Amino acid sequence: MTELNQNIDFEIIWKKIHNQTSEEEETLLKQWLSENNAHRKYFDSALHYYTNGSQFANSPAELKKALRNIHRKAGIFSPARNTRIIAITSIAASILFLIYFQFLNLEINPENLGVEQQVQSIVPGSNKAVLILADGTEHDLTSDGNTFTDADGTEIKNTGNSLEYSSKNALSTEIKYNTLKIPRGGEYFLILSDSTKVWLNSETTLRFPVQFAADVRSVELTGEAYFEVKKNTKVPFIVTSGNQNIKILGTQFNVSSYPENQNIYTTLVEGNVEVSMSNNPQINLTLKPNEQSILNSSNNQIQKRIVDINQYVAWKDGRFVFREQPLEEIMGTLSKWYDVQVVFSNERDKKLMFTGNLERYANFGDILAKIEKTNEVSFVIENNTITIN
Amino acid sequence: MKVEDKILVGEIRNRNRKVFEALFYEYYPHLTRYAEGFLFDKHACEDIVQNLFIHFWEKTNQIDIQLSLKSYFYQSVKNRCLNHLRDINVQDKHKILYLEALLNEDDSSGWVDLEIIKKVQDAIAQLPPQMGELFKQKYMFGRKIQDIAVINQISENTVKTQIRRAKEKMRKILIDSSSLKFFF
Numbered sequence: 001m002t003e004l005n006q007n008i009d010f011e012i013i014w015k016k017i018h019n020q021t022s023e024e025e026e027t028l029l030k031q032w033l034s035e036n037n038a039h040r041k042y043f044d045s046a047l048h049y050y051t052n053g054s055q056f057a058n059s060p061a062e063l064k065k066a067l068r069n070i071h072r073k074a075g076i077f078s079p080a081r082n083t084r085i086i087a088i089t090s091i092a093a094s095i096l097f098l099i100y101f102q103f104l105n106l107e108i109n110p111e112n113l114g115v116e117q118q119v120q121s122i123v124p125g126s127n128k129a130v131l132i133l134a135d136g137t138e139h140d141l142t143s144d145g146n147t148f149t150d151a152d153g154t155e156i157k158n159t160g161n162s163l164e165y166s167s168k169n170a171l172s173t174e175i176k177y178n179t180l181k182i183p184r185g186g187e188y189f190l191i192l193s194d195s196t197k198v199w200l201n202s203e204t205t206l207r208f209p210v211q212f213a214a215d216v217r218s219v220e221l222t223g224e225a226y227f228e229v230k231k232n233t234k235v236p237f238i239v240t241s242g243n244q245n246i247k248i249l250g251t252q253f254n255v256s257s258y259p260e261n262q263n264i265y266t267t268l269v270e271g272n273v274e275v276s277m278s279n280n281p282q283i284n285l286t287l288k289p290n291e292q293s294i295l296n297s298s299n300n301q302i303q304k305r306i307v308d309i310n311q312y313v314a315w316k317d318g319r320f321v322f323r324e325q326p327l328e329e330i331m332g333t334l335s336k337w338y339d340v341q342v343v344f345s346n347e348r349d350k351k352l353m354f355t356g357n358l359e360r361y362a363n364f365g366d367i368l369a370k371i372e373k374t375n376e377v378s379f380v381i382e383n384n385t386i387t388i389n
Numbered sequence: 390m391k392v393e394d395k396i397l398v399g400e401i402r403n404r405n406r407k408v409f410e411a412l413f414y415e416y417y418p419h420l421t422r423y424a425e426g427f428l429f430d431k432h433a434c435e436d437i438v439q440n441l442f443i444h445f446w447e448k449t450n451q452i453d454i455q456l457s458l459k460s461y462f463y464q465s466v467k468n469r470c471l472n473h474l475r476d477i478n479v480q481d482k483h484k485i486l487y488l489e490a491l492l493n494e495d496d497s498s499g500w501v502d503l504e505i506i507k508k509v510q511d512a513i514a515q516l517p518p519q520m521g522e523l524f525k526q527k528y529m530f531g532r533k534i535q536d537i538a539v540i541n542q543i544s545e546n547t548v549k550t551q552i553r554r555a556k557e558k559m560r561k562i563l564i565d566s567s568s569l570k571f572f573f
Binding site for chain 2: 010013014032036039042048049063066067069074272308323
């Protein structure tokens, strides 16, 4: 038995390669190198790498060879001749599609529709909004289309389901704010003066300048909205919700910041955004498409994860997509849209997981019937209150 | 675990070779370069990543995937590399190798570790502004060289040169004794 080899810290190897070693480090390195051939070999490889860069070109031929190697060692017989490379996402997507297809195809048996009669008065949400101008005047936008002119001459066009700002003047020096409030059971579409598009979900408030400042485009959000930000690399777009700032140069993303949830969810569809805490800008992270950040306001932490964006942005395209979500969350979402109260008669039911893809403009009874169809829960409806048993 | 990943793992359990191959093509090229940042030896890296795929195929039932398939693959490669380093008596106290692995992997797919991201951000702040910006666009935002060139209105070659210099400087900054404190 030889004596045990000494460990070396890679820092010393790095310094040697970059000619920065001290005498003492030289001695340690020499000792380590002399101990065995594997040590010498590692040092030479590191030197080669830092001089010449990566040895991996990952050419198709190389990859094929590697895959053959794996097949051979794992005892997987060589694949069919016409095997093509399939993007894994599309495989997952097609399998998911099958699952949802089955879910959607659940036949609704009229005899099972215990809740049907009672819910006729409960209608899905629709285009509802109240606009508060800079001078404090409130305008109900639900009715017919009309056009306002704000004090600075900015034209605001209301079509009954959307609101469009177009500024004719050059940038004004004073920034005036308007606020758009969407009640429960409402949604609205807004085009800001820089042509940014915003889809606003139920129970949501957005405060925005009638005309943006020259150096920054900044809006404040409570609730949920989907943004398609007009690209302008010189003037960043910032969305503030609670303790979170999102900085954007031009991109599409969804923000869900309902005050009753302690988390703010930011889901990126396209481009990139930087999420930070307004009270501690040092804590920030960058999202790439399909990533979602979660800011937890109780412990002041931001984390990110990869998600299926469809689940988070489907509302904008008229669908509810739930994937293994607890019933409590699902009912929370539905209650905002159908403007109903939900009562759980036992805690267990809150945690039941459901998956489904539903029409957002569907009759509430159809949706409840689909959930009842699983035989996990039943609903009792009295006026605007749904009790879950 | 994500629903997609559950489905994919389920397909591997059902011995679906096409899914296995799709996963191979998706991850293998990144994982070998990630391993290279730890080991620098092409054959050792190929062995480690290929053995991981074999293990993944043969022991699918025993594999416990906590977060996502991606983090499972990256974490497994990292662990296997660190074991290899332990065997040849190399330590990585200052996470120089870990950073090298992330830089070499080139797609920033492995950049899920917020702790290292924070450290890299601190180092970026010490680069010349334009260089830092380009480095950020490449490694933090995961943009393609081509796109970075268009956005910043400079040539692709300039972007490449700047990023190569930024990498060099990053390594120096991170190795510099004053900033090594970040790594304890």
